[in-house]
Amino acid sequence: MSSAARATFLIASPDAPGLVARLASFFSELGLNIIDASNHTEVFTESGGPRFFMRLVVDLSRLESPQAVQGLGGSSSRKSLTDAFAKLAGSLQAEWSVAFSDRVARVAILVTKEPVCLYDLLLRQQSGELPCEIPLIIGNHTALESVAENFRVPFFTLPVTPDTKPAQEAAVLDLLRRHHIDLVVLARYMQVLTDDFLKQAPPVINIHHGFLPAFQGAKPYHQAYARGVKIIGATAHYATKDLDQGPIIEQDVARVSHAMGPEELVRVGRDVERVVLARAVRAHLERRVVVEGRRTIIL
Amino acid sequence: MSSAARATFLIASPDAPGLVARLASFFSELGLNIIDASNHTEVFTESGGPRFFMRLVVDLSRLESPQAVQGLGGSSSRKSLTDAFAKLAGSLQAEWSVAFSDRVARVAILVTKEPVCLYDLLLRQQSGELPCEIPLIIGNHTALESVAENFRVPFFTLPVTPDTKPAQEAAVLDLLRRHHIDLVVLARYMQVLTDDFLKQAPPVINIHHGFLPAFQGAKPYHQAYARGVKIIGATAHYATKDLDQGPIIEQDVARVSHAMGPEELVRVGRDVERVVLARAVRAHLERRVVVEGRRTIIL
Amino acid sequence: MSSAARATFLIASPDAPGLVARLASFFSELGLNIIDASNHTEVFTESGGPRFFMRLVVDLSRLESPQAVQGLGGSSSRKSLTDAFAKLAGSLQAEWSVAFSDRVARVAILVTKEPVCLYDLLLRQQSGELPCEIPLIIGNHTALESVAENFRVPFFTLPVTPDTKPAQEAAVLDLLRRHHIDLVVLARYMQVLTDDFLKQAPPVINIHHGFLPAFQGAKPYHQAYARGVKIIGATAHYATKDLDQGPIIEQDVARVSHAMGPEELVRVGRDVERVVLARAVRAHLERRVVVEGRRTIIL
Amino acid sequence: MSSAARATFLIASPDAPGLVARLASFFSELGLNIIDASNHTEVFTESGGPRFFMRLVVDLSRLESPQAVQGLGGSSSRKSLTDAFAKLAGSLQAEWSVAFSDRVARVAILVTKEPVCLYDLLLRQQSGELPCEIPLIIGNHTALESVAENFRVPFFTLPVTPDTKPAQEAAVLDLLRRHHIDLVVLARYMQVLTDDFLKQAPPVINIHHGFLPAFQGAKPYHQAYARGVKIIGATAHYATKDLDQGPIIEQDVARVSHAMGPEELVRVGRDVERVVLARAVRAHLERRVVVEGRRTIIL
Known part of the structure; x- marks a missing residue:
């Protein structure tokens, strides 16, 4: 049973308006609850413009709900979740990683x-x-x-x-x-x-x-x-x-x-x-x- | 010019899925940039169930943009913004307050x-x-x-x-x-x-x-x-x-x-x-x- | 060989003029070197008047020197040292203790x-x-x-x-x-x-x-x-x-x-x-x- | 009235046995009470061998007592006190300074x-x-x-x-x-x-x-x-x-x-x-x- 499993996403991207909303909505539209979220915008960076950083801890217990299945295009799995997230991240030019709590x-x-x-x-x-x-x-x-x-x-x-x-x-x-x-x-x-x-x-x-x-x-x-x-x-x-x-x-x-x-x-x-x-x-x-x-x- | 004006919202409500997304989307759908956001869920509270707390600092410089005007029902002002937020807060059973940076x-x-x-x-x-x-x-x-x-x-x-x-x-x-x-x-x-x-x-x-x-x-x-x-x-x-x-x-x-x-x-x-x-x-x-x-x- | 042995004396007594000198002289007159000394006078105490506290770490390597032997009345041992110190302490109404570094x-x-x-x-x-x-x-x-x-x-x-x-x-x-x-x-x-x-x-x-x-x-x-x-x-x-x-x-x-x-x-x-x-x-x-x-x- | 006046002596000298006793006795033999004393021996110094440091705060209220007058050779003053201390310090090859509490x-x-x-x-x-x-x-x-x-x-x-x-x-x-x-x-x-x-x-x-x-x-x-x-x-x-x-x-x-x-x-x-x-x-x-x-x- 995966009821306790959590996914922790770490994102770094160029700053832009609406990033918190876009990232949070990605999960809420799948019916997945965000347990912990924190973000920071670094105004001066070595790479130039401002950069946005966010950590999102997501409860995966509803990953197999109809809402998630539909949102992920018919089949819900960790792979389909991360594939979908990868698309979003790509559109934001974000570097990202994910870790699962049951993979120690x-x-x-x-x-x-x-x-x-x-x-x-x-x-x-x-x-x-x-x-x-x-x-x-x-x-x-x-x-x-x-x-x-x-x-x-x-x-x-x-x-x-x-x-x-x-x-x-x-x-x-x-x-x-x-x-x-x-x-x-x-x-x-x-x-x-x-x-x-x-x-x-x-x-x-x-x-x-x-x-x-x-x-x-x-x-x-x-x-x-x-x-x-x-x-x-x-x-x-x-x-x-x-x-x-x-x-x-x-x-x-x-x-x-x-x-x-x-x-x-x-x-x-x-x-x-x-x-x-x-x-x-x-x-x-x-x-x-x-x-x-x-x-x-x-x- | 109001370009530097910011609004800081403080929210406390019963915890529920999707709160970060709903609150963040409220502002991003109006085209208003969230400059700083932090949230915390208190698991054990004196009032009983878990409670959700969030602080959102919003840049008001685009409050008069067409997107905001449309989203707020035809006229955009601080009052129309806070009225609209009050409706959202009401639906979340949230206590909230707002402060404007140019009102010292x-x-x-x-x-x-x-x-x-x-x-x-x-x-x-x-x-x-x-x-x-x-x-x-x-x-x-x-x-x-x-x-x-x-x-x-x-x-x-x-x-x-x-x-x-x-x-x-x-x-x-x-x-x-x-x-x-x-x-x-x-x-x-x-x-x-x-x-x-x-x-x-x-x-x-x-x-x-x-x-x-x-x-x-x-x-x-x-x-x-x-x-x-x-x-x-x-x-x-x-x-x-x-x-x-x-x-x-x-x-x-x-x-x-x-x-x-x-x-x-x-x-x-x-x-x-x-x-x-x-x-x-x-x-x-x-x-x-x-x-x-x-x-x-x-x- | 006892060359590294040290004695640590802890003293607490009613405060009085000349205490540091009297305690330090006791050892220096025996030719014993004080390696570390610290003292404190507590002005307000529960027992009433001011009290004096001192810690003295003494190198015992010269305990068998003629100077120490003579000062201790003809025979020098840890016992004769502590007996002599006990007399001094008694005259000061001091509580005291001693510990030897080679008695772990x-x-x-x-x-x-x-x-x-x-x-x-x-x-x-x-x-x-x-x-x-x-x-x-x-x-x-x-x-x-x-x-x-x-x-x-x-x-x-x-x-x-x-x-x-x-x-x-x-x-x-x-x-x-x-x-x-x-x-x-x-x-x-x-x-x-x-x-x-x-x-x-x-x-x-x-x-x-x-x-x-x-x-x-x-x-x-x-x-x-x-x-x-x-x-x-x-x-x-x-x-x-x-x-x-x-x-x-x-x-x-x-x-x-x-x-x-x-x-x-x-x-x-x-x-x-x-x-x-x-x-x-x-x-x-x-x-x-x-x-x-x-x-x-x-x- | 000089009853509250204090002298603070700072001494630095090559380390030697009996220094605490010699310095403390100097004052106690004059009947002057040491209010505060602390010392430290620095084992490794840039100048080579171990060095001894001491701070002595002395109550001057009995500087004019017969005991002090006699000990200082017939006349007691701050100058005669510091002259006498200078001799002792010289014999110890000590650097030293003194400050008086009523000379702000x-x-x-x-x-x-x-x-x-x-x-x-x-x-x-x-x-x-x-x-x-x-x-x-x-x-x-x-x-x-x-x-x-x-x-x-x-x-x-x-x-x-x-x-x-x-x-x-x-x-x-x-x-x-x-x-x-x-x-x-x-x-x-x-x-x-x-x-x-x-x-x-x-x-x-x-x-x-x-x-x-x-x-x-x-x-x-x-x-x-x-x-x-x-x-x-x-x-x-x-x-x-x-x-x-x-x-x-x-x-x-x-x-x-x-x-x-x-x-x-x-x-x-x-x-x-x-x-x-x-x-x-x-x-x-x-x-x-x-x-x-x-x-x-x-x-």
Whole structure:
């Protein structure tokens, strides 16, 4: 039974009058109830004119009603729904995507040695806070294998050196494909991914343990200490070929004092990192994030 | 020229399928562009079933276009627009209101002796941050008359004692009416308003210098000190007959330590109070606030 | 070799001139280096006059130097040091305690079914962030036994009903004694402890998932939702016979919106709870907390 | 009568055993009560070895007691006290300063056109929150002259162009000297001060409307918008010849969303700026700030 199934549509298009009405009417004319809707118009965009963004969560329980069947031209299915929506989107020059709530996203976690973010993601998934499965953990060290075991998640160790990087990344990509991974989360994975890898992989979310754009690169807490800042932060962003330059999804901060050495900044920062990473992963999984140039819109 | 004029509609109704589409289509069929739209469905309400809330900001620049004229039955005016919307709202059993951007809200500020919130509101109004006029300040003391003078705002002193309270409140109400006041802001006005006053007055926003519902009543910072809390706060809410029980519009907090005495809590708290009050007033003036029982929805 | 051993002294006394000098000189005359010192004078106290609080961390590596031996009357040991300090403290009418860094505190965790705080404490202990051992976890349900197993900590299930409460608490006390427990942490232990238990147990830290003193008692997030607050919080405090009335050690908050139902407040609140609890436990273990009436001083 | 007078000593020296005791004993042997004391040892410093920092607030009401007179060699005065302290400090190779509470600091404010920080400082000074006098406001525009008039503070307009900069800075310095200014606060003064000016001026505190070290230079809110950050901030620091590189005294942040354009970031940021600036000025005036390389210690 599909009574609880929902479809979440994410749309980005040039702005125009009547967009909310046209998109909402598309579903209401099919008798499908919009459960949640939010939209935003970005006035200044890198691509020029104003752009319109909308997220629509649609209850599919009446997809087989006569009204929907008729509106979709005689047969109602998810495919006929998305085909019809594609036509509308085409007429609006819109980019769009759709996700179905009963098709749970599959997330791979990449780690090195630091356990906190890994535990955090596993616990949140377990408690139902993150709407996803985690069928795969990959480490470039063996350090966290026992954590994966405790949660009964397959763990693959793929060590990497400068020489073996191409082969290792190919092996990672192969695992991602075999496991039908939709999203990769770097939970303190201490390796820079190549542009080549990123082009072939599903979306990749990284947690940077600094308040970007300050303190890019290595050892951000040590940089923060040396500069004497009074607040530190963490930044979750999509990984792009430019290190620590990808679109920011979420950030948060914590107050620190001169009395805290670099080690203590690390400790305080860990609590920020994992919360920021979890919020970003959750927003992505709920299809709330649209990338627009170097910015993200969170709907 | 009315090109910049906007109408902001606030709607609250029982939830039903197709509401977003029906409301949005109403405007798009008239050729009026929706600039900003947000909605929320409250699943559990005091009144029983789920309720739907929507805020729609509509550009009126094409109100005199043939499409609008035809859609509104031959003559297009703000009145014909609101009449037509009233019919739609009636069919949805909706409560609603509309405000026009070129009809600036008129705000009265009530004060006693504490200058910080008063200065803050006046400066924000002056800088364009608060979309309103402030034609009237009323004090039950003369202490802040010179502040009003600096900003060239009429100041009326209406002292109050337990015996003269009814007469004083009548005088305040008379001033509010004569000045066509739309909103009253209590900027640390150290008097409890009677239920009778509140029934006759426009909406009243109060700032309570404590983190409600903790520390109701007098001297909240002293209460907070005695209880040894590590965080203090301030709460802006609509005034109701039950002291400090009205619907909360905005809250914020600041961290404090054992080393701060009650006086220092007052000092730290002042910075929170004025920001919280200004945010609440701004949200009200932008027609973002809907009251639903003891809660507020901020759209 | 005891080169790294440190002693942390916590002192509370009536205020008097020269206290910092007298306390600091006591150690410097023995040739012992003060690594960290902080003090606070509380002007208004429940007990009347001003009180003085000081925390002193002393490096013991030179405890066997001739200077220390001579100053302590011919033989230097931890006992002779604390005996000498006791004399000084007596002359100041001071309450005091001392802890040695190489005598690691032993912490028991009490749980019911909620895993987040338990995982959090175990992980922080594992990473060295909490200077303690965790030799014992007690649950009134079996739900979290596997978590304890993963971390190889003995887990005892002691179910409780109103009828068996006295016997269960006696069994808990017995386990605490057998395991030489110095501190009990209630990590979402869903039972009220009796006054009788608290009198016999070591100090007990509880996490209340609300911003005390608002929202005492059960289901604080549901209370917060009903009241429409814009910020929720969590409070770590010492358990006392008056439920949720004990001295507050740490609090923190998170911003919420009308769009979040009670379930979502629970989710957001969990991230606050565990951080607040961990900070409180850490402060206690580092001997930074002094209770003064209903307040705490964090040195 | 000097009964309320206090002296605040700030000391920075190479770390050594017994420093707290030696410094505290200096005062207690004179019978002078230490009201407030805090200290910090910085393990890693730019200058090499560990450094010790201490702030001592001493009650001078017993400066003329026989004990003090004897201890200071027969005559007790502030000068004999500071001479004696200078000897002790010399033996510790300490840098130090002293300030007397009845010798109120004189602060000059430099402004351009933005009124918020100026009002804020004037109001805080008026309410007693900032322990200083403000005898002088200098603007490179006339825009804020009326604000100064409202508070009855002398206002000097000294316009500046690239050509006239040396002459204008000389005129500013002349005014600072004539008014015996102890501290200069740049309250959104939109001019870069030359190294030459800074060498001759008293300490200068600047507010940067960005979260340093991110977003240095001009238009930080526009930079923040373009980068899509989710949190903005403000930074108060001592001005040095390297723009926006001086030691940070205080920072704070505010959460923003994609929906806020650059103008709205400016508005939100203003509330952060003024609070951060006021806290930094207050910390400086209370002699809590020690500069150590690029960092500050706040005692």
